Amino acid sequence: MVGSLALAACGGSGSDGGDSASGACEGAPLKVAVRSQFAPNMEKVLAAYEDESGADTELQTLPDDNAQYQQSIVAQRMGDEMPDVLENIDTLVNAMAESKVTADLTPFLSDGDLQEDSFLPQFLDAYRPIDLPDEIHGMPVAADAYVLFYNKDLFAQYGVDLPTEDWTWDDFYAAAKEITTAGNGEVFGFVGANLPQPTFNPVIQSYGGFVYDKDSNTTGIGEPEAIEAWKFLLQPYQDGTYAPFEIGSSPSPPDFASGRVAMAFSTRKNVPNFRNQLTADWDVAPVPMLNGEHPIGGGSYGLSMSERSECKDNAWDFLTWFYTEEGGMKIMQENYATVPPTLDGVESGSWRDLPGPPANVQVFADAVADAKMAPQLPRAAGPELAAALLAAQQKVLLEGASVEDAFGEAASDVNDALEE
Numbered sequence: 001m002v003g004s005l006a007l008a009a010c011g012g013s014g015s016d017g018g019d020s021a022s023g024a025c026e027g028a029p030l031k032v033a034v035r036s037q038f039a040p041n042m043e044k045v046l047a048a049y050e051d052e053s054g055a056d057t058e059l060q061t062l063p064d065d066n067a068q069y070q071q072s073i074v075a076q077r078m079g080d081e082m083p084d085v086l087e088n089i090d091t092l093v094n095a096m097a098e099s100k101v102t103a104d105l106t107p108f109l110s111d112g113d114l115q116e117d118s119f120l121p122q123f124l125d126a127y128r129p130i131d132l133p134d135e136i137h138g139m140p141v142a143a144d145a146y147v148l149f150y151n152k153d154l155f156a157q158y159g160v161d162l163p164t165e166d167w168t169w170d171d172f173y174a175a176a177k178e179i180t181t182a183g184n185g186e187v188f189g190f191v192g193a194n195l196p197q198p199t200f201n202p203v204i205q206s207y208g209g210f211v212y213d214k215d216s217n218t219t220g221i222g223e224p225e226a227i228e229a230w231k232f233l234l235q236p237y238q239d240g241t242y243a244p245f246e247i248g249s250s251p252s253p254p255d256f257a258s259g260r261v262a263m264a265f266s267t268r269k270n271v272p273n274f275r276n277q278l279t280a281d282w283d284v285a286p287v288p289m290l291n292g293e294h295p296i297g298g299g300s301y302g303l304s305m306s307e308r309s310e311c312k313d314n315a316w317d318f319l320t321w322f323y324t325e326e327g328g329m330k331i332m333q334e335n336y337a338t339v340p341p342t343l344d345g346v347e348s349g350s351w352r353d354l355p356g357p358p359a360n361v362q363v364f365a366d367a368v369a370d371a372k373m374a375p376q377l378p379r380a381a382g383p384e385l386a387a388a389l390l391a392a393q394q395k396v397l398l399e400g401a402s403v404e405d406a407f408g409e410a411a412s413d414v415n416d417a418l419e420e
Contacts, residue, residue, distance in 0.1 A: 025311035029056040030318055031083035033073065035064045038087055038141075038301065041335065045328040049318060052327075066092060067383065074099050082308040084315040088138040089301050090126035091197075094376055097129035097137045102304040104135040108316045114323055123300050123341045126373045130214065139319065140300035140341035141332065144267040145367035146198045146287055147296075148172070149358075153280035154262040158182045163263075163285035169232075172263070172288040177241040179262045189241065189262050191255065193248040194390050195233060197374035198297025199265060204229040205372060206291045211385075212375040217418050219377075221389065222411025230396075230403050237397050245397040268351075268364050271336040275357065284358045286366065298371025300341065325349065339364050377418070384417035 034042050039061045046057045060083060062072045070092055076082050077099065088096055096102045109116050116124060116136070120143055127138040150163050160175050176189030183189070201211050209225030212218075220226050236242045243261075247253055256264035257277040265287065274282065287294045303322065305315045322328030323342065332338040333351040340349045346365050354361075377385055388410035395401035395409075 025314050027056075028311060029058045030085070030311065030314055031058045031060065032085045032318075033060040033062055033076075033083040034087040035069050035301075036061050037064050041332060041337070044331050045322065048331060049321060049328070053317070053321070055314075055318075070095055070099075073101055077101050077308060080308065082306040084306055084309040084311050085318060086304055086306055087301060088127065088304040090123075090140070090299050091374060091376065091382060093127050093137055094129050094131075094378055094382075096304065097132060097135075098379070100307050102137040103307040103309070103312065104132070104137060105139065105305060106134070106136050108305075108319075109136065112320060114320050118323070118342050118344070120341055120343060120346065120368060122371065122373050123298070123368075126300065126376070127302060127304075130376055130378050138302040138304035139323070140302040142269060142300055142338040143298070143341040143346065143368040143371070144198075144269060144300050144339075145296055145298040145364070145371035146265045146267060147363050147367050148285045148287055149256055149264045149266050149270075149274065149282060150285060151256070151259065151262050151278070151280050151282050153282075154179060154187060154259075158187075158262075160262075163288075165286055167285065167288045169288045169290045173236055173241050176236065176263060177239075180240060180242065183260075187260050187262070188243040188247075188254060190236070190264070191243040191248045191253055191261050192237075193245065193253065194393060196297075198267075198299055200229065200233060200389075201374050202295035202297045202372045203233060203290065206293060206295045207232075210375075212377050217378075219381075219385065219411050219414040219418065221385075221414065222408040227403055227407060230392075230407055234393065234396055234403065245393075268339050269337045271358065275336060282357050284360055284363045286363055294367075294370060296367050296371045298368065298373055302341075339368055377414075379417075380420065381414060381417040385414050388413045 032042060032046065039059065042059055046059055049055060050057055062069050066089055073086060088102060119139065123140040123143050124136065127136050127140070129135060129137055148163055152162065155162050158179050160178050179187060179189035204211060204226045207225045207229040209223055209229060210220040213220060237245045254260040256266070257274050259278055259280050287296050303319060305312060305319070309315050325345065329340050329345060330350060333340065333349055336354060339351060340346060346368060352361055392406040392410040395406040396403055
């Protein structure tokens with residue numbers, strides 16, 4: 001819990017004023033709920049907000065796991081114990097909206113300094129529910145886009161040329177294989193397990209395929225273009241380019257932060273972990289070129305207003321302050337974790353002035369501009385997609401199934417879920 005002075009009476013920042021008229025907010029704390037990984041930064045944010053506004057706030061910490069987090073929030077809604085502001089995740093936007101958990105922010109974004117066009121469009125659009133495309137049910141906190149992290153010391157140790165901005169995936173695979181071979185089971189060029197959407201989604205698109213098509217309500221993960229993409233992505237596990245899949249899937253696999261892995265695809269939010277644990281010299285480069293483009297995946301967690309909040313004006317006052325350069329976004333940037341999701345923040349935010357590593361911070365700005373968001377799937381199809389793809393990868397890499405058979409079966413399972 002974070003708390004101090006009594007909350008001021010409700011303002012009128014852009015809502016219909018219903019909560020102001022009721023007086024329900026007089027002296028009430030602003031209640032905020034986030035996952036545990038967000039909680040340390042949110043504690044700092046709320047303390048700063050209290051100092052500036054004189055507000056009383058309460059912070060609730062919920063599970064990190066997306067499914068458990070969603071269940072906790074929905075349970076609170078059923079019990080009429082909702083916070084005023086809550087964390088949202090772009091892949092949960094549909095489920096949160098369908099469960100009547102989150103409020104539409106478009107009335108607020110049409111009045112005041114914080115506008116829809118303040119944000120990077122693809123990141124804000126991820127908070128538009130599929131069935132409510134004219135509504136916005138959250139705002140991104142960070143613009144997370146994949147870049148290539150690389151260990152300069154390991155590249156030097158094994159005599160491999162460093163990544164460049166015009167590196168191709170062939171270059172990436174060649175470097176990974178050379179380091180993995182020379183590392184002899186102690187050091188690897190790349191270690192991976194389940195391929196996340198920010199990796200496979202843009203690669204499938206670069207092959208001309210798709211993960212989900214809203215118009216036909218079908219998945220394309222088993223279509224010919226996607227099959228070629230899967231073969232391309234899984235082959236390095238089979239030919240010694242990467243660490244074996246069994247190693248990457250083990251409970252404690254070697255990772256980039258350990259200094260035993262030369263390269264990793266990751267986002268700015270993992271920079272604090274690398275800075276704290278990795279003693280070697282390291283930096284970042286763009287995702288390698290594939291079929292003439294950088295296949296960059298993106299995503300975000302965000303903040304939403306509760307549909308059940310009785311203090312929507314106060315919630316919006318906090319959200320408006322949060323997205324200012326001197327408000328919550330300043331705190332989020334100063335720990336190296338966040339590239340702001342606003343146009344001004346990307347171009348001139350304080351995150352650019354932090355000392356390295358990484359030194360090549362422009363890579364993050366370029367990545368968020370070109371990032372492709374993971375497609376939203378309705379209802380239970382999203383969790384089914386994740387489960388079906390993990391099972392397909394395991395069948396190919398552990399059981400020797402063909403890519404066509406494994407991902408054809410996965411597509412069938414996801415399409416069945418989409419029809420329900």
